[in-house]
Amino acid sequence: MLSTTEKRHLNQTTKLAYRIIGPSLLFVIIFVAIPLVYSLYISTQEFKYGVPTGRGIWFQNYIDIFTKSTVAPGFYSSLEITFKFTIVAVALVMIISFLIALLIEQKFKGSNLIKVALLLPYAIPGAVSAVIWNWIYDPNFGVLNGLLYTLGFIEKYFSISSNPDLAIWGILFAYVWKIVPYSTFLFSAGLSTIPTSVYEAAKLDRSGPFRTLSKIIIPMLMPVIQMVLVIQTIFALVLHFGLIFVITQGGPGDSTRTLAWHIYKETFTFTRFGRGAAMAVILSLIMVIFIYVYLVVLNPERALKRKQKRLEKEAIQSV
Amino acid sequence: MFNTISGRKRAKTILVIIASILVLAYLLGPIYWVAISGFQRETNLQDRPPHFILTKDIFTLNHYSYLFTGIVPENSSVMLQSMYTMSGTLVYPSIINSLIVAIFVTFINIMLGLPAGHVFARYKFKGKNPAMFFLLATRLLPSISIVIPVYMIFLRLDLIDKKLGLILLYTAITLPFTIWILQAYFKNIPVEYEEAARMDGCGYLKTLIRVVLPIAQPGIIAAAIFTFMTSYGEFVFATILTQSLNSRTQTAVLAALTQGMSSSRGMIAAAASLTIIPPMIIAIAFRKYIIEGLSTRFA
Numbered sequence: 001m002l003s004t005t006e007k008r009h010l011n012q013t014t015k016l017a018y019r020i021i022g023p024s025l026l027f028v029i030i031f032v033a034i035p036l037v038y039s040l041y042i043s044t045q046e047f048k049y050g051v052p053t054g055r056g057i058w059f060q061n062y063i064d065i066f067t068k069s070t071v072a073p074g075f076y077s078s079l080e081i082t083f084k085f086t087i088v089a090v091a092l093v094m095i096i097s098f099l100i101a102l103l104i105e106q107k108f109k110g111s112n113l114i115k116v117a118l119l120l121p122y123a124i125p126g127a128v129s130a131v132i133w134n135w136i137y138d139p140n141f142g143v144l145n146g147l148l149y150t151l152g153f154i155e156k157y158f159s160i161s162s163n164p165d166l167a168i169w170g171i172l173f174a175y176v177w178k179i180v181p182y183s184t185f186l187f188s189a190g191l192s193t194i195p196t197s198v199y200e201a202a203k204l205d206r207s208g209p210f211r212t213l214s215k216i217i218i219p220m221l222m223p224v225i226q227m228v229l230v231i232q233t234i235f236a237l238v239l240h241f242g243l244i245f246v247i248t249q250g251g252p253g254d255s256t257r258t259l260a261w262h263i264y265k266e267t268f269t270f271t272r273f274g275r276g277a278a279m280a281v282i283l284s285l286i287m288v289i290f291i292y293v294y295l296v297v298l299n300p301e302r303a304l305k306r307k308q309k310r311l312e313k314e315a316i317q318s319v
Numbered sequence: 320m321f322n323t324i325s326g327r328k329r330a331k332t333i334l335v336i337i338a339s340i341l342v343l344a345y346l347l348g349p350i351y352w353v354a355i356s357g358f359q360r361e362t363n364l365q366d367r368p369p370h371f372i373l374t375k376d377i378f379t380l381n382h383y384s385y386l387f388t389g390i391v392p393e394n395s396s397v398m399l400q401s402m403y404t405m406s407g408t409l410v411y412p413s414i415i416n417s418l419i420v421a422i423f424v425t426f427i428n429i430m431l432g433l434p435a436g437h438v439f440a441r442y443k444f445k446g447k448n449p450a451m452f453f454l455l456a457t458r459l460l461p462s463i464s465i466v467i468p469v470y471m472i473f474l475r476l477d478l479i480d481k482k483l484g485l486i487l488l489y490t491a492i493t494l495p496f497t498i499w500i501l502q503a504y505f506k507n508i509p510v511e512y513e514e515a516a517r518m519d520g521c522g523y524l525k526t527l528i529r530v531v532l533p534i535a536q537p538g539i540i541a542a543a544i545f546t547f548m549t550s551y552g553e554f555v556f557a558t559i560l561t562q563s564l565n566s567r568t569q570t571a572v573l574a575a576l577t578q579g580m581s582s583s584r585g586m587i588a589a590a591a592s593l594t595i596i597p598p599m600i601i602a603i604a605f606r607k608y609i610i611e612g613l614s615t616r617f618a
Binding site for chain 1: 335336338339342343345346347349350352353356364365366367368369371431432434435437438439442443444445446447450452453454455456457459460461462463464465466467468469471472487488490491492494495498523548551552553554555558559569570571573574576577578584587588590591594595598599601602603606609610613614615
C-alpha cells in the first residue's frame with residue numbers, strides 16, 4: 001500500500017503528466033478515437049443513396065454482410081483474397097528479408113551499400129511505388145515484358161494487370177519490394193546479437209551451414225521472427241491499398257478485390273456508408289487480434305515478467 | 320596470394336558477390352528504370368525491346384519541361400501532344416503541397432511528442448499503461464477503417480480540401496509512433512543527468528531543453544524522419560480528403576495520373592522520379608539514424 005504522502009506525490013505527478021501528454025492524447029482522440037467510435041455508430045445506420053435515413057437498424061448491416069445473398073459472397077471472396085494475399089506476402093517478405101539480412105551479416109565491403117540500397121524502396125511513398133510498378137508491368141511498353149522478351153522467355157508481350165490469374169501476383173511482388181526493408185533491418189539487428197563464439201562452436205562441432213541455420217540461428221532468432229511475422233501480417237492486411245488503386249482497381253473481375261479495396265468501393269463508389277463502415281469495423285476487429293498479440297503477448301517486458309512469475313512458481317513448488 | 324585462400328572460402332566470396340549483385344538489382348532496378356524512362360523520348364519508350372540504357376540519341380528533357388512549364392513540346396506529333404494531359408502540370412505544385420504538409424506535421428509532432436515521450440519514460444502516473452496501449456493500438460489500426468467518419472468530421476469542420484486538415488490529421492496519426500520511439504530512447508539515457516540539472520535549480524522545461532534535448536538528438540532525428548516520410552507518402556486520406564491544388568498532395572495526383580490510359584509514359588515516369596527525390600535525399604543523408612530506427616521493434 002502507498003502511504004498518504006506517496007499518494008499525494010502520485011496525484012501531483014499524474015496531474016503534471018496529463019498536462020504534458022494531454023495535447024498529444026487530444027489529437028489522437030479527436031482524429032482517431034472519435035472516428036473509430038463514430039464508425040461503429042455509422043455501421044448501425046441505414047443509408048439510402050448515400051444519405052442517412054436517420055433510422056437505426058442495429059446489426060442489420062452486419063447480418064447482411066454475413067448472410068444476404070447479394071452481399072455476403074462478395075464479402076467472403078474479398079476476405080479470402082485478403083487472407084491468401086497476406087499469407088503469401090508475409091511468407092515471401094520473411095524469406096527474402098531473412099536472406100538479405102544473412103548476406104548483410106557476412107560483413108564485407110559491399111554490405112553497407114546493400115543497407116543504403118534498402119533505404120530507397122523504404123523511402124519511396126507506397127502510392128508512387130505503385131506508379132513505378134505499373135509502368136514496369138505495362139503490357140505494351142513495360143520493361144518486364146521487354147526483359148523477358150530480350151532474354152527469350154516470351155515471344156509475345158503480355159498483360160499482368162488484365163490477367164485474372166496474374167494480377168494478384170503483380171500486386172504481391174510490388175508490395176514485397178516496398179515492404180522488405182522493414183523486416184530486413186530487424187533480422188539484421190537480431191543476427192548481429194548472436195555472438196561469434198556461437199558460430200565458432202558450431203564450426204568446431206562440424207555443423208554444416210544448413211544445420212547451423214536450422215539448429216542455432218533460427219531458434220536464437222525466434223523472438224525476432226515472431227515479431228516480424230505479426231507486424232508483417234498487420235501490414236499486409238491493409239498496406240496493399242495504393243497498389244490496387246493504381247495497378248488493378250480491384251480487377252480484372254474480382255481477382256484483386258481485397259477487403260480494404262472492397263470497403264473503399266462500397267463506401268465511395270456505391271455510397272453504401274453503413275455497410276462500408278460495418279466492413280471496416282470487421283477489418284479492424286481482425287487486426288485488433290494481431291495488434292493484441294504484437295503489443296501484449298510479444299511484448300518483451302511482459303514476457304520477462306511472465307517468465308519470472310513462472311520461475312517463482314516453480315521455485316515454490318520445488319520447495 | 321590466391322593459393323593461400325582455401326577453395327571453400329573463395330567459393331563463399333563468389334557466392335556473396337553474386338548474391339549482392341542480385342539483391343542490388345532487385346532493390347535498385349525499378350528505381351533505375353523509372354529514372355531513365357523520364358529522360359527518354361516517348362517514341363523510344365514505345366520501342367520493342369525497350370532501351371535498357373540511356374543514350375544520347377534517345378535523351379530528352381521534354382517530359383520535365385512539360386511538368387514544370389505546361390508547354391507541350393512543339394516538335395512532336397499531334398498524337399504525342401495529346402498525351403500530355405493537363406494533370407501533369409499538377410505534379411510540381413502537389414509536391415510543394417506535400418512538402419509543406421510534411422514539414423508542418425514534423426514540427427508540431429516533435430514539439431508535442433518530445434515532452435510526452437519524456438513523461439512516459441520518466442514518470443509513474445495513473446493510467447500510464449492504458450494511455451500507452453491506447454496510443455500504440457491506434458497507430459496500428461488501418462486508415463481505411465476511420466476514413467468514412469474522418470471524411471464526415473472534416474465536412475462538418477470545413478476541413479475538406481485544406482492543408483490544415485491534412486496537417487492536423489497526419490499529426491494525430493504519427494504522434495503515437497513519435498512518442499513511443501522517444502520514450503524508448505529516453506529510457507536508455509541515465510536519469511542522473513537530469514537529476515543533476517534539477518539540483519542546480521533547472522525547472523522542467525529548462526532541463527528538457529538544456530539536458531535532454533542534446534542527448535536525445537539521434538532519437539529526435541529518427542522520429543522526425545519517420546514522421547516526415549509517413550506524411551509525405553500518405554495516400555488513402557490524401558486521395559479522399561483533397562480535391563484541388565489547395566491541398567492535393569503528390570501521391571493523390573500521381574495515382575490519378577496513371578488512370579488516364581493514354582497519358583505520356585515518359586511524363587508519368589518523370590513525375591514519379593521527381594516525387595521520390597526529396598524522400599530519397601533524406602533517406603541517404605540520414606541513413607545512420609533511419610537504419611538504427613528501423614532496427615528497433617515497432618518501426
